[in-house]
Amino acid sequence: MAESAYRFLANHPEHKMVILAGNGHVRHKYGIPDRLYRRNHEPFTVVVQDEELEDGVADYVLLTTKLNGKASPKLGVMVEEKDKHLVIMGVNQSGPAQKAGLQKGDIIEMFAERPIQSLEDLKLGLFYGNIGSTVKIKVKRADKTIEEEIELFDFERFPQ
Numbered sequence: 001m002a003e004s005a006y007r008f009l010a011n012h013p014e015h016k017m018v019i020l021a022g023n024g025h026v027r028h029k030y031g032i033p034d035r036l037y038r039r040n041h042e043p044f045t046v047v048v049q050d051e052e053l054e055d056g057v058a059d060y061v062l063l064t065t066k067l068n069g070k071a072s073p074k075l076g077v078m079v080e081e082k083d084k085h086l087v088i089m090g091v092n093q094s095g096p097a098q099k100a101g102l103q104k105g106d107i108i109e110m111f112a113e114r115p116i117q118s119l120e121d122l123k124l125g126l127f128y129g130n131i132g133s134t135v136k137i138k139v140k141r142a143d144k145t146i147e148e149e150i151e152l153f154d155f156e157r158f159p160q
Helices: 002-011 032-040 119-127
Strands: 047-049 060-062 077-082 087-093 106-111 134-141 144-151
Touching: 002 032, 002 087, 077 119, 106 119
Parallel strands: 047 060
Antiparallel strands: 077 087, 087 106, 106 134, 134 144
């Protein structure tokens, strides 16, 4: 890893690099950071996650905590982003999308009054949705625009 990083940086001096590796490969600045430094003598910063706090373990230690938030509703679709559109590539049986009549090839244009151009847009709409509520979804199918209501399911009700 250190040799590959060194070669890349030597051939691209205008770049900086972030190396994502397990704590054991960077802890106490040994391993990858030390081997790369011996080759290029460039300063570096080491960040580890959820390590015991002790002197010299890293420049920064991220201490994480599990978040216990609400589950986002599911639609039961497989999607793909194409030219700033979100295209339904598949619809799960018995899921909210199938019950609302959505089909493979539909382009999701609006969800819960929000314009949809990417998977992130849809995820945000679902995140702010409430399980059990009904929202409007607008899709383009061929040359038609179709507006349906869709019930937001929770994960436990949604068959896998």
